[in-house]
Amino acid sequence: MVMVTWTDIQRKRLTELNATGAQRQMSFATVKDRNASFKKLESILISVAKLRLEQLRTEKKRPTLSLMEAKLITALNDNGFVQVTTPIILAKSLLAKMTIDEGHELFSQVFWLDDKKCLRPMLAPNLYYISKDLMRLWEKPVRIFEIGSCFRKESQGNNHLNEFTMLNLVEWGLPEETRHHRLAELANIVMQAAGIANYQLEQTSSVVYGDTLDVMHNDIELASGAMGPHFLDGKWGIASTWVGLGFGLERLAMVKEGGQNVRSMGKSLSYLDGVRLNI
Known part of the structure; x- marks a missing residue:
C-alpha cells in the first residue's frame, strides 16, 4: 500500500509551528485521513504556541x-x-x-x-x-x-x-x-x-x-x-x-x-x- 504524506505546504506549516521530527514524518492511508490529522495537529500546536506566548507575557518577560x-x-x-x-x-x-x-x-x-x-x-x-x-x-x-x-x-x-x-x-x-x-x-x-x-x-x-x-x-x-x-x-x-x-x-x-x-x-x-x- 502506498502511504500518503504531508503536502509541502502542510509540512512547512508544521515546521513553523515547531512540530517534532516524528510529527513532520507522519504518513496516512488516505488523503482524507491526512487532511483530518493535519487540522487536528495544527490545532494542538497552535494551542501550545498560545500558551507559550502567554507565559512570555506573564512570567518570563524576556525571550x-x-x-x-x-x-x-x-x-x-x-x-x-x-x-x-x-x-x-x-x-x-x-x-x-x-x-x-x-x-x-x-x-x-x-x-x-x-x-x-x-x-x-x-x-x-x-x-x-x-x-x-x-x-x-x-x-x-x-x-x-x-x-x-x-x-x-x-x-x-x-x-x-x-x-x-x-x-x-x-x-x-x-x-x-x-x-x-x-x-x-x-x-x-x-x-x-x-x-x-x-x-x-x-x-x-x-x-x-x-x-x-x-x-x-x-x-x-x-x-x-x-x-x-x-x-x-x-x-x-x-x-x-x-x-x-x-x-x-x-x-x-x-x-x-x-x-x-x-x-x-x-x-x-x-x-x-x-x-x-x-x-
Missing part, C-alpha cells in the same frame, strides 16, 4: 535568547572573562587578514556595504584587533568575549540565519599543554550556563582555522573551537598560545527549548520567543 545571553555573560564573568563590544561594520582589510578574500568560499556570503566595508560575518577580526593591545596592557592570561550580531548570506535551512547572534570567547597566554583540556572546560562552562547537558565534542576542520573542535548536539553544530599559535596570528602581530570558541546563540536557544527551526529563536517580525505569530 529565551535574551535570558540565555544574560546567563552566559554572568557565567563568563564569574570565570574571569571580560566582555567587550566592537563595531558591526567591518573593514574589508580586516576580513582579508582572516584570509577571506575574493577567492575564499565565505566571501560570497558577505553583506557588502561598499567596496571597503561590510557587515561583519564573524566576531574574530575585531577580537584579534583589540587583543594585540590588551596583551600589551594586561597580564596574561587575557580572557575576553563578545556577544553580538553577525551577518551572512546563508542557505535558508532550518539551522541557518542571515542575521545571527554569536558568542566568541578567547583566552590568550595559557600553557600550551593545557589547550585541549581548556577548550573542553570552556565549552562545558557555556553549555552549563545555556542549560544544555547533552552535547558531544568532535574533531573537524574549518575553512578559516583548519583543525577545530566542534560542540555538537546530535547533528547540530552549536560551536566551533580552535587553538593557537596559528598561522593567522602573525597577520595581527600576535605571538601567543590561545584557545577560542564561537557559539551560535539561536542554535543554543533552539536546542534548549526543543525547537525545530532556528529562525523561530532569532530576531524576527514573524516569530516571538519561538512562536510563529500568524496563529
Whole structure:
C-alpha cells in the first residue's frame, strides 16, 4: 500500500509551528485521513504556541535568547572573562587578514556595504584587533568575549540565519599543554550556563582555522573551537598560545527549548520567543 504524506505546504506549516521530527514524518492511508490529522495537529500546536506566548507575557518577560545571553555573560564573568563590544561594520582589510578574500568560499556570503566595508560575518577580526593591545596592557592570561550580531548570506535551512547572534570567547597566554583540556572546560562552562547537558565534542576542520573542535548536539553544530599559535596570528602581530570558541546563540536557544527551526529563536517580525505569530 502506498502511504500518503504531508503536502509541502502542510509540512512547512508544521515546521513553523515547531512540530517534532516524528510529527513532520507522519504518513496516512488516505488523503482524507491526512487532511483530518493535519487540522487536528495544527490545532494542538497552535494551542501550545498560545500558551507559550502567554507565559512570555506573564512570567518570563524576556525571550529565551535574551535570558540565555544574560546567563552566559554572568557565567563568563564569574570565570574571569571580560566582555567587550566592537563595531558591526567591518573593514574589508580586516576580513582579508582572516584570509577571506575574493577567492575564499565565505566571501560570497558577505553583506557588502561598499567596496571597503561590510557587515561583519564573524566576531574574530575585531577580537584579534583589540587583543594585540590588551596583551600589551594586561597580564596574561587575557580572557575576553563578545556577544553580538553577525551577518551572512546563508542557505535558508532550518539551522541557518542571515542575521545571527554569536558568542566568541578567547583566552590568550595559557600553557600550551593545557589547550585541549581548556577548550573542553570552556565549552562545558557555556553549555552549563545555556542549560544544555547533552552535547558531544568532535574533531573537524574549518575553512578559516583548519583543525577545530566542534560542540555538537546530535547533528547540530552549536560551536566551533580552535587553538593557537596559528598561522593567522602573525597577520595581527600576535605571538601567543590561545584557545577560542564561537557559539551560535539561536542554535543554543533552539536546542534548549526543543525547537525545530532556528529562525523561530532569532530576531524576527514573524516569530516571538519561538512562536510563529500568524496563529
